[in-house]
Amino acid sequence: MPELPEVETVRLGLHKRLSGQAISFVKQRRRDLRIPFPSKFVENLVGQQLVKVGRRGKYILLHFLSGRILIIHLGMSGRLIICDGGPDQSVAHEHVVIGFTEGLVMTYRDPRRFGLMSLTRENEISSHQLFNRMGPEPLDQSFNGQVLAKAFRGRRASVKNLLMDQSIIAGLGNIYACESLFRAGIDPHLEAGSISVRRIGRLSKSIQSVLSDAINAGGSSLRDYVQASGEMGYFQHQWNVYGRAGLPCGGCNNQGSCSVKQIKQSGRSTYWCPRKQK
DNA sequence: CACACAACCTGTCAGC
DNA sequence: TGCTGACAGGTTGTGT
Secondary structure, eight states: OOOOHHHHHHHHHHHHTTTTEEEEEEOOOOSBSSOOOOOTHHHHHHHHHHHEEEEEEEEEEEEESSSEEEEOOOOOOEEEEEEOOOOOOOTEEEEEEEEESSSEEEEEEOOOOOOEEEEEGGGSTSTTTTTTTTOTTTTTTOOOHHHHHHHHHOOSSSSHHHHTTTTTTTOHHHHHHHHHHHHHOOOSSBBGGSSOOOHHHHHHHHHHHHHHHHHHOOOOOOSSOOSSSSSOOGGGGGGGSSSSSTSTTTTTTTOOOOEEEEEEETTTTEEEEETOOO
C-alpha cells in the first residue's frame, strides 16, 4: 500500500478523527518491528494529547501538545485502521493498539514488519536520523524541475532508480515512479544526469499530477483496504503501466497497439510502454 | 561517493 | 491436495 498518496490518505483520516483527543491506553505486543520500539514506548504515549497528524515522505507524524512526536512508517504491508473500541480480540499481526479518550481505537497491523515506530520531539525532528537526508516534498510549492534537475546532475543511475531514492525526492515508490515516468513520456532506463532540463521539468509536473490524482482517489489499494476509515482507495484503476505487463498501456488503450514491458531495475520491477516512453 | 544487490519477514499465487 | 519458487507497496547494510 504505502507510498506518498496512501500515507497521505491515512494521515488525513487520522487527523480528522483523532485530533484533540488524548491517548488512554497503548498495547504494544512485540518488542520490535523493523527496529526495536523505543524504551518506555507505552509510558511516553499514555496521556499525550494529539494536536495534529502530519507527514514527511512516507512517514506519518503524530504531534502531541507536549512537543513529543510519534513517528510511524508502514513499510510494505503496514496498515493503520481506526475503529470503535469493541471487544478486545487479538488479530494476527496487530502489533500496536492505541486507544483514545473518546473511545476510538487505532490499530497498527503489519504482517511483514518492515515498518517502524519511533519517538522524537518537535525541536529534534529536522535533524532526526530518519529525516536529515530526506529530499524535497514533491507537492510543496518549492519543488519544481530545477530542483529535480539539480539532484540529477552528474548522476549515472537510471532515472527510475533515482526517483525511488528518498534523498532525491521524498515519497515516491515503485508504483508512482513508474506512473510518473509514463506521464512524462520518459524511458525508465535513461541515465538521470543525461536528461534535458526541459524534460525533467515535465517529469516534475508529472510527478505532482500523478500524486495529486492518486490522493484524490484515496490512494491505491492492493488486495486490502488502505484508508484509516477502512475504505478502499481507487487509484489502482487509473494505473497506466504498473502491473500491466503484456497489456496495452493506458495511453494506447484505444489503439491497442502497444504492450507494456516488465523489466528489473536494481531488483525491482519496472513497467513501461516502449511506444510512449523514449 | 555512487551504485547494485542481498537481507529483513510473511503471505499469495502460479506451476508442477 | 500439497509442495516449491517467485514475487509483493520499503529501507538498510554490504561489497565493488
